[in-house]
Amino acid sequence: MKNVGIPLRREEIETALLSEELVNYFELSDALDKLCALGHLKLENGAYSVSPSGAELAEMLQNELPRSVRESAVNAVLMAQQYKRKQAQHKAFVTSAKDGWRVTCTIEDLGETVFSFELYLPDELTANAVKEKFIAEGDSIFRCMLGLLTGNKQMLSDFLSE
Template sequence: MLLYTQSISAEVAMALNNDELTTQDLRSKDGENPLLRFDAMMAGVKAGGLRSISAINLLVCYIVANLSGRVKAETITTAMEEGELANYFEVADAIARLKNSKLIIENPDGTLTLGDTKGAPIELIEKDLPLTVREQSIKICQKILAKEDFARENKTEIIATDKGFDVVLHVSDMDTDFMRLTLFAATREQAEVIREKFISNPVAVYETLIDGIFSND
């Protein structure tokens, strides 16, 4: 997968730890690599996840650079929590810092883009982040974005009945339903599971059903 590679250096990452952030005077005075400071909370983070605040700042910028104008703050925090790549609260703090310093901008619709670097070159040096973390972060974000698109385009309804719940699933194109399927669930929890499974890939559900109907077996 070919990704957009506007970049941000390790020195920028170090500066991102500050609430009052600029892109000037970013050199570490003691020569320490800020990416090696294991100063981030690790609750909910798997082995190989990000352990430094600077690395989390870098990853947020990397995601925004590659999914500019599409990804929202909650998408990033959800993706990091789902992938166990970084602590949820550390990611939320990183996004707040970056927004406060105008290195990322929140658009009126909630999506994020890279902001004004005040004339300094912002380079995202991919070697500063583990390859697996980079790939997983983008993959999970794209999965969440696809799920959000599916949810907007394909309606689901949970209707309470005397015996439980009817889950009505729609596969739609504009105002036309290609499929409307009703499934019974005994509990609200089961109904929510059916809804979530459907929303994750409604096209696959539709294609599987059609294949079954027209199968020669």
Template structure:
């Protein structure tokens, strides 16, 4: 079957994968890599899956805990070959990468973890970071894992609001309390 689009063979797909992986803000899973790579009508899924496997086997990518990351070898080899990718493909990739990198950066800056306590119950720890480091760390005792998960989910949904509310409460003068 004839392929439409600018990507025509497995080598082109490998160049595209290396181009994308050099620009993602954090390691990504296979479905996310698939979604990014399928930006051109010429990309065949089976060739794509095979290309990813070959890039891992040749040490251009690493696979750890289900997440793919580019290696230094992949970064340097990809940089040499990226000029062979058509401008329209790079343009589509850039638009998709802007969205994804925003999500990846936020996920790296807003984290929560739940751990059981030896004495019973659970600890919910929540972290808010920025480029300079940690801004806020909260730790709560929770009677159940469900309660800890609700706290973690609420924090992840609105971390800026939690941060601002804590600051407002701490900085409010004594005369404003009733």
């Protein structure tokens, strides 16, 4: 958290560290509570930040963790923050439909919908997977669809070579 430099919400920390399998949920929850109780973390407005004593402790313990673990943790937090930003722009909703599920996906920019589509899927698990993939990769999906609809083979080629 010290290296990220901005306060993080609990769900951002959980998403980052649990997705990289760096800790389990109960250890993480316990550690956050203890670090707050000891004054190493501050919880304000739903976000955790490192206190001066926490920064000092992090500095002392910095070499105790392997570099790869430290880098994985920082990268995971940055990816979680990027996902949150995309979630604000790439919106996806799953709703129940007759004999299945509907996923409505939109990309908004400056308050306007610039891209929107709906998919019907047979089960909720697949619908939620599509929702998460759209939030994470909506820009690429938009670029691919635009390339297909405009016949822009270069746009498709660029997408496929990524």
